[in-house]
Amino acid sequence: MRPARAFAALPAIKPSKNAPNRFTTAVDQGTTSHCKGKAFSSMSVSALAAVPKKPPVPTSKIFFILHTCQNAAFVLVRIHSGYSNAFGGTVAEVALGSVSLGGETTKIIIPVSDLEQVGQAVGAGGDIFEIRADLAGALTSQLASRLAPFGPLLLTLRSTAEGGACAEGEYAGRVRELLSLQPQAIDVEIARPEAAVLIEAAHRAGVVVFGSFHSFSATPPVDQVLARLIRASEAGADVCKIAVMPQHAQDVLTLLEALARARQQIDRPLIGIAMGKLGQISRLAGPQFGNCATFATAGPASAPGQMDAVLVRKVLGN
Secondary structure: OOOOOOOOOOOOEEEOOOOOOEEEEOOOOOOEEEEOOEEEEEOOOOOOEEEEOOOOOOOOOEEEEEEEEOOEEEEEEEEOOOOOOOOOOOOOOEEEOOEEEOOOOOEEEEEEOOOHHHHHHHHOOOOEEEEEHHHHHHHHHHHHHHHHHHOOEEEEOOEHHHOOOEOHHHHHHHHHHHHOOOOOEEEEEOOOOOHHHHHHHHHHOOOEEEEEEEEOOOOOOHHHHHHHHHHHHHOOOOEEEEEEOOOOHHHHHHHHHHHHHHHHHOOOOEEEEEOOHHHHHHHHOOHHHOEOEEEEEOOOOOOOOOEEHHHHHHHHOO
């Protein structure tokens, strides 16, 4: 893959004339317009990449339009031909009950941490329900029982080091306790020294593993974001997830570029998130950038920048 570089005024997508099984992507920097009287900015991925693809994928008339309107981000991705994962790579789909991750649609994961949110989450039509065990505490088992009839469960115990409420010394033991609830999936923080052991324990219990990494202070360079996703894959995670905090628009593009590169090197479903309002656009970048799922709310947000699940589903067109 050629190194990414910025272009000022190129069309969104152009087929490569030199190699029929390669394509180039580029989107120019955005302009200012108006949406129902409100100013909004059009911004996009300013990168050029030639990506090998086998089998060849027709890429004519693929346009990425990334719009930000007020505090909500909207992505319109139109694909007139070819498989939706335009960046190449073969993904081994992962099944969570009847829900499959890694296909051509982005699944919506709704976080829940108290009993009042159960009805809201079910009503919003989440594909997967994430129970934040570090926030729910003793309610975790009850939440699992109530949500289980409505969809697959992802149990997450977020440590204080990665923005959650679980004490560092309690993490490994509590993750093992969560496995006894027999969820379809569990989150394991890849940066922890016991990550590989916990992943192995989850697999022995027949539980899918989301290998995750979170940075609430900054966005690492592209190579470091990519390295963390690869580390999750090599540790045995079935789904590789990273969430970073952008400080400016270029950080969001860094995250999306890393996802596109990861899609060529990792055959597992990916989730990449730029948190906060600035990064909301990344939550709507679906399989076209490698994202198999996005987190959306049906109540209080569990992370900065999460958007309403009903709105997200409408934008994604699921």
